[in-house]
Amino acid sequence: MGFFLETLIGGLMTGMLYSLVALGFVLIFKASGVFNFAQGSMVLFAALAMARFADWLPRWLGFDNRLLANLLAFVAAMAVMVVAAWLIERLVLAKLVNQEGITLLMATLGISYFFDGFGQTVFGNDIYKLDIGLPKDPVFLFEQAFQGGILVNKEDLYAALIAALLVAALSLFFQKTGTGRALRAVADDHQAAQSIGIPLGRIWVIVWTVAGCVALVAGIIWGSKLGVQFSLSLVALKALPVVILGGLTSVPGAILGGLVIGVGEKLSEVYIGPHLGGGIEIWFAYVVALAFLLVRPQGLFGEKIIDRV
Amino acid sequence: MLYRENGQFKTSYRADQQIFPILQDRLAILALAAITLVGVPLFASDYLFRAILIPFAILALAALGLNILVGYCGQISLGTGAFMAVGAYAAYNFVVRVPGMPLLAALLLGGLCATAIGVAFGIPSLRIRGLYLAVATLAAQFFVEWAFLRIKWLTNDSTSGSVTVGALSVFGIPLDTPASRYLLCMALLVLFALLAKNLVRGHIGREWMAIRDMDVAAAVIGIRPVYAKLTAFAISSFIVGVAGALWAFVHLGSWEPAAFGIERSFQLLFMIIIGGLGSIMGSFLGAAFITIVPIVLNRTLPLFGNAFGVHVDTALVSHFESMLFGALIVFFLIVEPHGLARLWSTAKEKLRLWPFPH
């Protein structure tokens, strides 16, 4: 039983990372109807920026404080993501305004390739350490109930906390601020929002920036855990089935979907995997998404789409 | 002046419906055929065959298959690598388990197996489309990759799907020189291109395009979306499967599932986007482009870097490749969504007037 719970919790932790990436997807889709294939590449790009700036800034500016380095690097990486968002909106989205979804999807695929190449050109392609001071030692919970207790990583717990704070902050942003309201209006109906004076272009820059910052947080957490490397962007591809499961337009769906996929992957790998030869993690999420697409395409919380002739 | 159609009146619908209605085009194609099928084998170096011509021919075939599905029928697929893998491993199984199996038969049987898998994974397209379908095809990609890695029976009990094939021969003629292999690939490419062009200009091609453009209206005319979509998946997967078998047998010789991973799927998608969606010629142009550019980059970037005192290694070249392809995809989608093929036909339009201004 203890082992089951450990696996479960491990799955929840991975799932939470998926949720963070999926959150970026959902934000962009809600506000602009664009399915951002490049979200994973943005996570990698942001993480690379953070890791390298944390390395370079102390050298360039001549100081030694770890905390200061991390803070400055965070600000620098955020700035980079803002510029990236602005460039994407100006150079790509503004030009493809009236195209169909499939064109925009392929454009984000192109953006993803570009980011992968560009990030690795500028920041390098080794595996980089990202140390933001999270304690990495394990802790044993519930030692009374289960023999030996359940092994949980402290780093994961902190990561979960950060993620929860991020979701709370985003929810407040959407509900309480003027910009957040404008974003929700745009997500609801572009033309109506435009007709009451909401500047579409600027809104999209804001959305992509927010998504970029979410990508940065996801990248930091993930990079801290696994090291910043190219495979990050491929693993992030798995956030696609997560948003299918949760519903493309639902923030709680992205969170829940990520957790379900994370847990499902781990449990199925441990309990079903050995019967099938192992390694089923690479397709489990996608097959679940496929099943949902056939039975309930709008996911758990998404909205139904009706085609009118 | 050279390209004018003056005097070329079509007196029958049949003449109007030909693949190359303009005489100059027919001559050009004959010249091209002479060059590629006779001239090249006589004069090209082994390196040219192995590095450029054979990969181009096989990938052009795969791109042709994918273009039928994505460009003509409008069904996005990110699982092309998987279908190539099915073709390759199925052909391998036939060759290894059936003594005396001829190469061509194995290739075609591989294609048929890919057809079966393609139709199975095409069934979701009856209910979902666009980006949802893209995710569904990813399921195909990753599941098939895993299957060949872990299910021993599928790869004749080889370790993690690594297999090798021996010497190849067609109708008793051994394919031991690169030139002979090139000719096999080109022959199959030309044959499939012709069959595909015929399908695409027939009524099934119009059904596919109708489904792509507006499937509700298509249903009202009497087009069955199920039949159209599944035939698109079937024919596309067949061609892609044969291409996969060719890639494995003729180009690689020995391979493992990673040769048909998601990067391959993306690569083929890029070919048809850059080359031109919904165009047979576009598949050729896109394949040529994506085969040649990395080689050009490999040669020129280090020289360029040396001029600026920057050391350019192979990793950096491949990053540049990613950037270039990514940027080109976006560029083409914005500026010319119909890709190089449209640029080519625009150039031909201008050529018809040349040297007159209008």
Added chain:
Amino acid sequence: MAARAAGDVILEVRDISLAFGGVKALSGISFDVREHEIRSIIGPNGAGKSSMLNCINGVYQPQQGAISLRGRTFQHMKPRQVAEMGVARTFQNLALFKGMSVLDNIMTGRNLKMRTNLFQQAIRWGAAEREETSNRIVVEKLIDFLEIQAYRKVPVGRLPYGLQKRVDLGRALAMEPQVLLLDEPMAGMNLEEKQDMSRFILDVNDEFGTTIVLIEHDMAVVMDICDRVVVLDYGRKIGDGTPDEVRANPDVISAYLGTAH
């Protein structure tokens, strides 16, 4: 007015009700259409006219009621089956295939008549070529009829709206239908274009004997070319008869103009 005398009832709609979620689009609609006649469905915006055509076509499935075509009754039919039974239609929003030329668009209308299988088409030489040519002949006659010869190879997306409407009509006619459903064929047209379209509609009815059901807003057109009229309002039928009868119907007048004070 239709040139031929109206024949027996060819299409009958009985007690059709259609709802989307909570919204009732149609409530208990019944009317009939006689062969060779030109019938019009009119009514204010949102009255349910397009929904009615969509039900006849099989695009929407009504929750209640039945439709009979030449005596064959059906409640739930797929669009293809309806097409096979000889019903064609045009669309309000012009559902043309933007990626194809005029010729190809109209050729898609011949789809049900083309029988060659995939292998024959792949080879092309022989049966498929002959079939393609013989259908091309039919389509070219239609192109002549609609006077769009100059545009046959142009992608439809590039044509002006009025010409696109003609291509839409051509595609429907290519099916050689017995019943032709026209959804606002004159929408967005100027006077000259409307006259052209009216002439085409009358010619189709005259030359081919096609029964026509059309949705139309322009009263002058309706009064001019239609034999009988059905009036819908908020999903209910409020009038049915010749143009003169309907024009004098007080319910119709108040639905369109509001009650006089």
